[in-house]
Amino acid sequence: MPKRVCRFLFLNFNFPLVLFPNAKINIGLFVTEKRPDGFHNLETVFYPIDLHDILEIHAVGGSRGHCSFAATGIAIDCAPEKNLVTRAYHLLAEEHDLPAVDVHLHKVIPYGAGSGGGSADAAFMLVGLNRLFSLGLSEGQLMAYAAQLGSDCAFFVQNRPVFAFGKGELMEPVDLSLSAYSMVLVKPDRGVSTPEAYRGIEPRPAAFDLREIGKLPVSAWEGVVANDFEASVIPRVPEIGEVKDKLRSLGALYVAMTGSGSAVYALFKNPVDVGEYFPGCFVWNN
Numbered sequence: 001m002p003k004r005v006c007r008f009l010f011l012n013f014n015f016p017l018v019l020f021p022n023a024k025i026n027i028g029l030f031v032t033e034k035r036p037d038g039f040h041n042l043e044t045v046f047y048p049i050d051l052h053d054i055l056e057i058h059a060v061g062g063s064r065g066h067c068s069f070a071a072t073g074i075a076i077d078c079a080p081e082k083n084l085v086t087r088a089y090h091l092l093a094e095e096h097d098l099p100a101v102d103v104h105l106h107k108v109i110p111y112g113a114g115s116g117g118g119s120a121d122a123a124f125m126l127v128g129l130n131r132l133f134s135l136g137l138s139e140g141q142l143m144a145y146a147a148q149l150g151s152d153c154a155f156f157v158q159n160r161p162v163f164a165f166g167k168g169e170l171m172e173p174v175d176l177s178l179s180a181y182s183m184v185l186v187k188p189d190r191g192v193s194t195p196e197a198y199r200g201i202e203p204r205p206a207a208f209d210l211r212e213i214g215k216l217p218v219s220a221w222e223g224v225v226a227n228d229f230e231a232s233v234i235p236r237v238p239e240i241g242e243v244k245d246k247l248r249s250l251g252a253l254y255v256a257m258t259g260s261g262s263a264v265y266a267l268f269k270n271p272v273d274v275g276e277y278f279p280g281c282f283v284w285n286n
Contacts, residue, residue: 015058016056016057016058016104017056017057017058017128017131017132018054018055018056019054019055019056019057019124019127019128020052020053020054020055020124021052021053021055021109021117021120021121021123021124021156022048022049022050022051022052022120022156022159023048023049023051023052023109023113023115023116023117023120023185024046024047024048024049024115024116024120024152024155024156024258025046025047025049025115025183025185025258025259025265026044026045026046026047026114026227026256026258026259027044027045027047027176027210027213027221027225027256028043028044028045028208028210028213028225028226028227028256029042029043029044029226029227029228029229029259030042030043030044030204030205030206030207030208030210030226030228031198031201031203031204031228031229032203032204032205032206033203034203035167039151039167040167040198040201040203041165041166041167041203042164042165042166042167042168043163043164043165043206043210044163044164044165044168044210045161045162045163045164045174045176045210045213046116046152046155046161046162046164046168046171047161047176047178048156048159048160048161049115049183049185049286050286051108051109051115051185051284052108052109053073053105053106053107053108053109053117053120053121054105054106054108055085055103055104055105055106055121055124055125055128056103056104056105057101057102057103057125057128057129057132058101058102058103058104059099059100059101059132059133060099060100060101060102061100062100063100064097064098064099064100065090065093065097065098065100066100066101067086067089067090067093067100067101067103068100068101068102068103069083069085069086069103069105070102070103070104070105071083071104071105071106071107072104072105072106072107073105073106073107073108074107074108074109074110074111075107076105076107076111077111083105083118084118084119084121084122084125084149084150084153085103085105085121085122085125086103087122087149088121088122088123088125088126088129088145088146088149089101089103089125089129091126091145091148091149092126092129092130092135092145096133096135098129098133099133101129103125105121110187110191110263110282111191112187112190112191112192112193112261112262113187113191113258113259113261113262113263113282114192114257114258114259114260114261114262114263115185115187115258115259115263116152116155116156116259118150119146119149119150119152119153119155119156120156122146122149122150122153122156123142123146123149123153123154123155123156123157124156126142126145126146126157127142127157130142139157139158142157143157143158147169151167151168151169152164152168152169154169154171155168155171158171160173161173161174161175161176161177162174163210163211163213172211174210174211174213174214175214176213176214178218178267181218181253181267181268181269182267182268182269182270182271182272182285182286183265183266183267183268183285183286184247184252184265184266184268184272184274184283184284184285185258185263185264185265185282185283185284185285186243186247186263186264186265186266186274186278186281186282186283187262187263187264187281187282187283188237188239188240188243188262188280188281189239189280189281190237190239190262191261191262192233192236192237192260192261192262193260194260196233196236197229197232197233197260197261198232198260199232200231200232200233200235200236201228201229201232204228207224207226208224208225208226210225213225218253218254218267219253219254221253221254222253222254222255225254225256226256227256227257227258229257229259229260229261230256230257230261233257233260233261233262234257237261237262239262240257240261240262240264243264243278243281244256244257244264246277246278247264247266247274248266250266250268250272250274250277251268251269251272252266252267252268253266253267253268253269254266254267255267263282271285272285273285
């Protein structure tokens with residue numbers, strides 16, 4: 001099993017705490033039922049990948065409980081006070097006497113991709129504040145805070161492969177490592193909102209027990225380890241299907257959309273460079 005991803009750079013209290021929130025992929029995603037509260041239960045495997053944003057937290061003088069937020073990189077399409085990083089700070093500030101901070105987020109993980117970039121930023125903010133100000137919060141407490149910000153936020157506190165269920169906030173470890181494979185992530189120019197993706201979903205029992213994913217060779221995943229969102233999303237965003245077809249033609253062992261889209265990941269036996277085949281798309285490979 002790969003080591004949990006937890007990247008921090010400590011300088012000292014007078015300098016920023018620098019963190020590198022990472023993305024994730026969903027390996028399989030079954031939407032199993034609609035809940036009375038309007039949400040859906042699902043089953044999936046969250047797997048961390050080495051695609052990162054950069055988050056700096058700097059304690060400053062000024063009014064306690066104040067978070068000043070700035071961003072570079074990919075444009076953030078919401079007001080600073082609605083950003084998950086800012087919300088994470090104020091969530092902790094409601095119960096802890098936090099000093100004022102200046103926060104800088106350099107955004108690399110694309111939005112509308114299904115790769116959890118916003119959730120990762122929020123979770124790393126919680127973990128970073130806990131460490132920077134010695135709040136003494138346990139991993140379980142941090143996960144409880146993170147779950148208030150988003151269903152997959154808590155995953156990024158532990159940041160290791162897990163089988164996730166419920167709304168995605170319930171997790172148990174899963175024995176899985178993809179370190180022997182080359183991974184590619186391609187996101188078409190069009191994104192997909194989660195509400196849009198859920199519109200065409202018809203819940204049904206999981207077709208495969210994803211807790212057993214480590215026992216199934218990657219070469220046997222196709223047609224077994226599926227993402228239920230593909231059936232509803234690809235007709236709306238046909239570019240996703242085109243990306244999948246191209247990655248298969250390039251020799252991928254397994255290709256799937258992650259989360260509710262629109263990013264697609266592929267696993268190859270050997271290192272590959274696919275950027276030239278996807279002009280206008282976001283492309284990452286490990």
